[in-house]
Amino acid sequence: MSKIRYIFNTLLKAIKFSLFAIKFLCKIISKIFESILEKLRFSITFKITVAYVLTFLTVFFLMSGTILISFKYYIDNGINGDYLSILGTILIVCNITGLVIIAVIGARASKKFLSPVDTMTKTVKEISINALDKRLDVKGSKNELKDLAKTFNEMLDRIEISVEQQNQFVSDASHELRTPISVIQGYANLLDRWGKDDKEVLQESISSIKSEAENMKELVEKLLFLARSDKHTQKIEKQPFMMDELIEEILRETKLIDISHHIESDYNEKFTLFADRKLVKEALRIFIDNSIKYTPEEGTIKVDSYVKSTTAVVTIGDTGIGISENDLPNIFNRFYRADKSRTKSSGGTGLGLSIAKWIIENHNGKIDVWSKIDIGTVIRIELPLR
Known part of the structure; x- marks a missing residue:
């Protein structure tokens, strides 16, 4: 009995030493592991798996070493007995100890890796229509x-x-x-x-x-x-039509309602455009009406159109008051008026250019604007032929 008690006391001392060594090594391995993961991008699943594997390997090697050292001690001291019983006891104790260690370290690792979820949950609960400035802040490794x-x-x-x-x-x-x-x-x-x-x-x-x-x-x-x-419910009904006929129609209507300006066209090339005729006409009318509003009487408004490669180009130029460099980037903003001193009767609602921009962009086109104060403005519109 004294020999068995001596064996178990020795085994307990070895297990205590092993646990201390495991705890110390786990801290070192954890720091190394975290420093590596901070610099590399790994998935959370991969991190947790690696943590479990490293923990298991650490426990396995330490426990195996403890068992080997114990048996070597028994053999060197000529201790006889039921070695199978002793081995079974050692393995059971080691497995239970290893399982507890893996469970504790694994739980801590999982909690650490998934801790940002709690932060995200708390932040999301604080976000409302009156607090839209809050943002999630998940510090740590990239995952x-x-x-x-x-x-x-x-x-x-x-x-x-x-x-x-x-x-x-x-x-x-x-x-x-x-x-x-x-x-x-x-x-x-x-x-x-x-x-x-x-x-x-x-x-x-x-x-x-x-x-x-x-x-x-x-x-x-x-x-x-x-x-x-x-809401993306505005319908665009595209169909082929002659662009030169549309330009002539707009010029004719403009001359009827405006007799104080010179409405001209140097060239109006004949070509077919596949687009929503009504919307394209509305966009061109907005630009022309804008030129009329900001061009003094007897001024000139010129509308030209031609084809460049697979693109239809329409230019609307005037000899009006022009747009300042500060106002130019904002002219397509809703309710924006370049000249704040103008009344609504001359300045409009500030929505026309926004509508024209939407029409052109939803036809996969683009708008370029050139303007100089007291010289005039040129609007260049490009639309794909199909």
Whole structure:
């Protein structure tokens, strides 16, 4: 019995030493392992698997060494007995100890690798429509969670920009609608007080109300167009048509409604364009109307068209007041007016160029603008023939 007790005491001392050595080596291996993974990109699954494998190998080699040392000790000291029983006891103790060590270290490794999930969950819970500026911050090695956080942050950036644009759009639309409504209300009150008996007041009020109602109708139609385009429900019905005929039609209509400018065309090449004729005409009309608004009387507005390779090119040039370099990058923004001092009657709603840009871009075309103050502006539109 004393020999068996001595064997077990020796074995327990060896196990304690092994556990201490395992703990010390695990810390070293963990630091080395983490430093390597910080610099390399591995999946979380791979990291956890490697952690388990390294833990198992560490336990296996240490336990194997302990068993060999113990047996060598028994043999050197000539200890006899039931070696199978002793071996079974040692293996059972070693396996149980190894299992506990692997479970503890594996759980810690898994918790460490998956800890960013808790951070992400807490941050996501704090995000709301009034707190869209929060972003996920997953520090540590590069892995799937880092990619997920980056993708989520990019999505939040797009949502925040979209919400800001929507709020700005609603604010600008409300501001634009407030003016005609106030004018109509003012003239209605004027009619109520004096217009019933004063024909001049009656006529002035009726004319102003009709004008403001027309402006409001135009604004609402443009807002609806942009709303449909934002929702991707604006229909584009493409079909082949003669571009030169469309240009001639626009020039003819423009000359009928505007007699204070010189409307010209040096060359109008004959070719077929596959596009939505109605929308293309609307876009060209917007650019021409813009030139009319900002070109002094007796000024020249020139519309030309030709084919370059597989692209239709339309240029609209004027001898107007021009656009400053500061305003030029913003002219296609909604509700933007280059000249803040101009009234709405001359400056429009600030939506026309946004609509024209949408039409051209949704025909896979592009717009280039050149302009100099007091010299004029040239709009160059390119559209694919098909």
